[in-house]
Amino acid sequence: MDIIKLKNGDRRSLSKTLTMIEKGDLKSADIKEFFPAINEAEVWAITGSPGVGKSCISEHIIDNWLQENKKIAVLAVDPSSPLSGGALLGDRIRISNSDNSDNLFYRSLATRGQSGAIPSNISDMIKLFSALDYEKILIETVGAGQAEVRVASVSKFIILVEAPDSGDILQAEKAGLMELADIIVVNKSDLERANEKAEQLKLALQLSENESPNVFLISAKEKLGFKDLFLEMKELEKNKKENKSKSKISxxxxxxxxxxxxxxxxxxxxxxxxxxxxxxxxxxxxxxxxxxx
Amino acid sequence: MDERLRIVIAKPGLDGHDRGAKFVARALRDAGHEVIYTGLRRTPEEIVRTVIDEDADFLGLSSLSGAHNFLIPKIIDLLISSGCGDVIVFAGGIIPEIDRPRLFSKGVRAIFGPGTSSTNMNDFILLTVERRESNSPVGCGEETDWRWN
Incomplete structure (x- = not known):
């Protein structure tokens, strides 16, 4: 590891260091040794079932941060094949217009056989990005189900993405990620029944004892509804409310x-x-x- | 092989056909590698940035549009000037015999045309890894005449 190059913002050194962390050759204790003062980046996670539009929404969020001149790291996770151990990492395909900025570092990760929608050493990677003064970190999980709550332990904020016709509303009432989300987004508002889905979610959340997250109706395809989402994200960064079930999981x-x-x-x-x-x-x-x- | 390789499969330029690229990505995944697919119509700069951010060992370039003589050398020049001359570059798609010597001399280590078997491609990958382990030159910016085909 070339620490001087790394500190000077050399992308390849950063990339090689991430590989070391991924292999378990470098831990956050080592990072702390090289960087005595580490600012904490705002870590956001975007999660939800496969195909609900996580990558497309990420692109708009990244764009918005880039316009604000933030330094951004994206960690996009896709599953490893249980048969071959290989992986096809395709989240980059969606990130077309924001791929040229020096302020954006985009890394695809495979789960490498670990359950929980994110690799376990992702927290060490977050530490490294924070040490290098990245301000925003976006973790895109694999298409996650209700039980895959590990993401809550590494991210400060969670956006849960839902889509119309993704199971009846009883699914929402089951425990899991739903209880941990800071924002719930219903994507594909250009499709029929998206509105219905959002209303059902709101109703289900009203029944919950905990303070419930706001529900936003958006369309990543038509770029609709993002203004309100971005405002809510800013608001949360200012006044984050800790919730008990999330603390429990962390x-x-x-x-x-x-x-x-x-x-x-x-x-x-x-x-x-x-x-x-x-x-x-x-x-x-x-x-x-x-x-x- | 106990170490997983990271391979970027890219579609440079204005070329809208990616069935071949997807087939290759799939075959390499099934051989146990981590394959990052860029999607269509990428600029050389975007492709090199992807190789850097993803810490790729290999870059596979698919071209069916006829622009390979321009795009592939440009990508290799950019890789070398970004300090990625150790990355192993291979190409595929429609690349006429007459254009190949120039691409090989530029640092492309294999060209896979239509009808290539996935075994053939995997053998290439294994052999290049062996070369790398024995410190023989094989990266796109390293001095050698060695090539697969």
Whole structure:
């Protein structure tokens, strides 16, 4: 890693460093060592089922940020094939007019067999971008289902994208990403039934006990409804309301990563494997290490 | 091969046909690589930027419009001037025999025309990786006459 080139904004050094992080050769502790003061970038995630229009909406969001002269990093995640381990990363196809700016760094990532809609070392990448003074980071998840909530642990804001005819409204009432979203967007407003979908979502959200996110009706294709969405995004960046279920998930993933990065974990796993200790004893051992009563 | 390769498949210039490019992308994915497809009508600058941001090991250029003699050398020049002379470049599509020597001497390491099998392409990839591992020149900006076909 060429730290001087990296600090001077050399794209290839940044790209090579991201590869090191992806392979697990570089951790956020190392990054902190090179960059003592790190500003926090505003991290947005855009998520939703396959085909609802995440990439097309991303393009408009990126355009808007570029017009404001922000320094932007995009991490677009697509699934790895469970059969070959390969991946076809095609989110770039949608980003046509914003691909030329020096203020935009766009990287496609494959999940490499991990569940949860984003790779686990994405938080280290966010750290690197933040250290290099990127102001906005946009994570585009794989087409995610209700259970894929890991994205909440690395992003400050979540935009959930829905489309008309993507399942009946009971889907929305089930728990999951819906509870964690800061903004809900119904895309494809140029199609019939989009309005109906938005109204159904609003109704479902009214029944929820938590403070519910606002629902926006947009069309990425016709570029309609984005003005209100951008205003809402600005508003949220100013006054972010923490919600309890999101904090719960952030905490549980942070805990998980602490656990797997714990030095003694291999030894404990070995003992478990050879049945020298029980799960309960393993937990006690870990709790003692972390000084939990 | 335990290491996944990252391969950019690009469509430079005003060329609206990408069935071949998509086939290649798919075949390389099935061989276990991470393939980034740029989509249609990309400028040389956009393609080189994609190669940089994605930290690609390979760049595959598909051309069926007849502009290969202009676009491919331009892309290779840009790659070299951006410090990406180690990237391995191959081409495909409709590239007449008479144009090939010039492209090879410019740094293209393989040209795959219609009817190429995916095995043939994967063998090329494996061989270039072997060359790279033994420190033999193979990147588009490295001095060598070596080529696949």
């Amino acid at each position: 905490l549980s993933f942070a805990w998980e990563s602490l656990l797997w990065n714990y030095k003694g974990i291999d030894l404990i796993l070995q003992k478990l494997e050879s049945e020298k200790i029980t799960i309960k004893e393993a937990i006690n051992e870990i709790m003692e290490e972390f000084k939990i009563d």
